[in-house]
Amino acid sequence: SMDIPVTQALGPQVGGHAGVLTTEDGSLLIKPALPQELEFYYALRQDPALDDLRSFTPTFLGTLKLEGKVESSDADLTSGAGIEHVDAEGKDMFSSIVLENLSYPFLKPNILDIKLGTVLYDDSASPEKVARMEKTAKETTSLETGVRLTGFQVYDNITGLPVNTPKSYGKSIKAHELGEGIAKFFPVGSPAAASSDSTEAPASSSGLPLESLLPILQTIREEIAEIKQVFSSLELRMVGGSLLIIYEADWKRAEDSIEKYLLGDSEDEEEKDNDKADKEDEEEVAEDDEDEDSEDTDPATTIGPPFVVKLIDFAHTKFVPGQGPDEGVILGLDTVLRLLDARLKEITPP
Template sequence: MKVLLKRERARMEKTARETTSLETGIRLTGFQVYDLSKGVPINTPKSYGKSIKASDLPEGITRFFPLSNRSNPPVASEESADLSVAPHSDDTSVGTGLPADILLPILECLREDIAEIREALSQVHIRMVGGSFLVVYEADWDRAREGLKLLEDEDDEDEDEDEDEDEDEDEDEDDENVAKKPSPPYVVKLIDFAHTHFVPGKGPDEGVLLGVDTFLKLIDKRIEQVKALMNTKEST
């Protein structure tokens, strides 16, 4: 088992040297965005992340968080309803992406969560090889808006929550309300801990922090791009 783990670790370190991981601490793996007009996902394979340079990472983030210029959400046509897999293209499909008023707050909230994860990682003494961020967000415009409203309502509840709720009836009522609530518009998790171990007294993993910092910068850049496009649209 130890030999296999060492081989796997060596393979991952080799991949890091040959991709953006060594320089930036991060590498884009496979991802997909949903084409609402065709009713199919558009896949970006793992080979894309392994082939690009550090300077191409912002483009990858743009492809994962495309911005729609449509005024109304696209609707899947009957002709494309039977398709199961859409061909990959370097061009953003007209059916992908969220409008700026949805994408921007999702990016901003996502950034806050990643920053919190970064803060936690800076306080634990670990070494991690092959850790990943899993990011999922809602592609449906209406559901994404409902999810954002849910986040706003939760923030308001946190601010107004000055008294403890001790009665069982209140708790049961809360459970019923939770079941009726829409889902959050996005989820971000730190995953893949197979090659992670504690190193007490040796400080946080600087390579991991480098990767998280790079991710934060990429999200910041995408936020700036979306804001700029919003300002341009408002001025025309």
Template structure:
């Protein structure tokens, strides 16, 4: 694992893209990017890779059968940017949660899933903005048909692949990993703000 980290963007940045797919609404298929892509790019190309995972649609109107976006992938900036901001906040919360834990995480990953359908993404954003993503009242509404039809958040982020994590009491937190992950949270966000 350490050899792979040295040969990819992992060691320098704390981030490596692995295989991912983006849904092409025009062709109605998932477009796969193999894990070899993430292993082949340099740190200077990481932001381009993130842009490939979070493409901005070339058309700003909602895709219709007669008017599909020309590229077929991506959300319009008006939807993608707020989703990315919420995602950054959640990743920062994950970072804060592990920042003080005395552990060494080798090979841990973040799994990020987001809604590619423009209408559902917009409904998910409204859910986050109106309800703040709170699950407090959902337990009481389990039997309510209306609650079952409510949209959920337009994305999810989870920590996965942490089988090689070990607790190291008294040795302090894994500082390098935390610092690198914070750098990438900030640099990924600024790429979309300036791009």
């Protein structure tokens, strides 16, 4: 067993149920999980057929048993976990999964949770729930497009604080308004604010300057196309799962990160040099780690990626061998690709 100081609620949680926690340093996320989600993450860890999907999901570190009010006895499911704690007195415990916190490497994470799929209930749902979920899908963008904007946060450049758009927004809009929603998540910041000595107020109070936003959007689009490719080869049903998109909203950090991760020369020799440099950096960090005063692994001093795109929330995901891919989720991924193409077109200068 391992001591994990669990001290805070996940700050930037843009969707889902309350109760997602992070470790003290914010690098790991602890989320209450149903047996089905545990099962999915164990399969993901072991099954070679899921190798390609693994890089598009948060790293799974293990499970944790927290003392709670939920009565359950799924103890055997957690055996073999990397991190485990079973209460000695055998009190009621519920299982949590420990995942990489995807927003940790960012200075100012803009975060969007897009719920995927047209079917929002699984086999275990009661007839009442099936009826309710079918109605919700029909009344929202889900049934028609395979997506619903669950919620998002976007940093304001003036206040320096994140602004949250709650799930009521994504639930209320029509399919033809999804583009506006995507534009709200990928606003173009005014270049006037780019120079620190400018006193001019920016035209848009949020968003990256176009020269940063364009390569980020373009690469996010490419990754989602890859996710679609991988997902199309799997016989899964992902009910109520999401595509989580996070990108850096801090102008300087985004610029540095793009330089480091996206603009690296793609020639082999250069790449090797970069890898070598990265490795040296890591070694340096590792050495400095022994020094307690070191801040090198703090996200404030380490340049993370300009964005991440991952599939999350496998609470109702199951394997359906022989039944083909999840067409509703694939429709959703196609919708996202179409929306990103439209946004790229909208903001690309003639």
